[in-house]
Amino acid sequence: MASSPVAGKTMRAVQYGGYGGGFAALKHVEVPIPSPKKDEVLLKLEAASINPVDWKIQKGAIRPFLPAKFPFIPVSDVAGEITDVGSAVKDFKAGDKVVSMLSVKNGGGLAEYAVASSNLTVHRPPEVSAADGSGLPIAASTALQALKSGGAKFDGTGKPLNVLITAASGGVGSYAVQLAKLIDLHVTATCGARNIELVKSLGADEVLDYKSPDGAKLKSPSGKKYDAVVHCTVGIDWSTFEPNLSDNGKVIDITPSPTTFLNSAIKKLTFAKKKIVPLFASPNKEELEFLVGLVKEGKLKTVVDSKYPLSKAEEAWAKSIDGHATGKIIVEI
Secondary structure, eight states, X not given: OOXXXXXXXXXXXXXXXXXXXXXXXXXXXXXXXXXXXXTEEEEEEXXXXXXXXHHHHHHTTTTTTSSSSSSBOOOOEEEEEEEEEOTTXXXXXXXXXXXXXXXXXXXXXXXXXXXXXXXXXXXXXXXXXXXXXXXXXXXXHHHHHHHHHTTOOSSSOOOOOEEEESSTTBHHHHHHHHHHHXXXXXXXEEEOGGGHHHHHHTTOSEEEETTSHHHHHTOOTTOOOEEEEEEOSXXXXXXXXXXXXXXXXXXXXXXXXXXXHHHHHHHHHTTOSSEEEEOOOOOOHHHHHHHHHXXXXXXXOOOEEEEEEGGGHHHHHHHHHHTOOSBEEEEEO
């Protein structure tokens, strides 16, 4: 194989050298451009999207497992153009536009170039912008898998369900509302007062201000009981969910705490019909292709909170940590 056109060259990147420190610990550096292994592709990045897991890793939430080593270039959800492919890669060539999920262990998204596994890389048609594509891997995959865990089917065989989506104006929630409406589920959503119109525009049938009395109780305005809850926030007790669930209702918790696991185990042991299910989403190529296809067809959109250049990545990082983003925070490379 011919040597890479960028071999031996350096790139701009943003990294941190240890746990903690938040946005102030991010450093702008020049590092060598990585080389793809045999089943990897090298991407010239155009956009990356920040997910809460990115700064939770920095805080040490998954220590000692992640990151694999320091210094660490964070962020895994990216879109860009392939500049080089490994010897075993058959589906891609230089010049292809793609959406990719980088290894969470090795990161690499806040940089001009990154290597990605060809197994978690999909073609990006011209109708899908880099910013829109980069929002999909973790957030949209989590929304899709949470709905499936709650009983939703995307192959036309599903039955009508009533779903509740909490924090529906966030990254995962904004995709979950759209995906649920795509298959005609009845959607009740919670969000802050300032985002009610946005969440309605995404298709939600009923929207509750989470600070209102009914919003705090998660009560559907039409009195519906929920067959599934896509739970995208924290700090809501099982006792708040339980009276609002249908007989076999499930709460799918996308940021499970130790209490979630305990409650989940108790429900299993006692054969309870109402359940809480911890979800650690695991993006895969087939679902990523499905999601990119929906964006191409205009059936799914990435709600973009804000865009920052790589030179201001720490501002994007701080905005994500703040926790009030409406949709996705994008870093344009």
